Amino acid sequence: MAPGLDETTVFQPRFGSDGLIPAIVTDARDGTVLMFAYMNAEALKRTQETGLAHFWSRSRGALWKKGETSGETLKVSEILTDCDQDVLQLKAEPQGRGAACHTGRRSCFYRRADGERLSFIDDRRLFNPKSVY
Template structure:
């Protein structure tokens, strides 16, 4: 079921941003969402430290993540709330949530359930390629650092629209 991100909770865990000292040194959660109502979220594997993905959260996604202990994001391409693994079964169970110094970025440390993957393309991590360049090349190239997919996306997602936007 699609969720517009507007339903759900009408409460807020979040404090108003009152002072730099409160934001940087205080004990209140006062995240700064951007002009689109989003905050950047880096997600890593809790045990290996591997970067799994970069996503975005709106207030509802961050609230649901805190309450449920499972990662929720805001899909910019689909314009809807997204419970990670809700379709694929690749649930991200939150071990720890951190927020950066000025509270405009979130870091989730997670453990994976299901096929141990976080990428809709089928790889374990969304960061499955490395950038290569030397002065003899006219342009950088990409090399795969993950040599195989963990799952076949067509088996999981069928004919659902690809979230990658050209």
């Protein structure tokens, strides 16, 4: 019996019907979840070729290099996939000032859900988004 996706050594990312695959970005140094985005085949290819994270923007309908405007690029050290190859994890080192979020924070995950309310767990901005975007 041939090995399934969960045992193969062939990278066969399973893009959804929309041509996208979810990508979780974590800090290669300490494992902090920095952001979540989608990649299409071109974004994945450019990430692998350049070592810098590229994604597909669903809102803009366009490929984008993370940090192209802000200078907050993500240098990818590893690309991992889950057992059935339909989710990616990018281990990356934030460049620039170290902000992965467009709000200027280190991580896009800076609030905790407390029932129906949100509490800020990180309100420190590494840059002012009004002066960048």
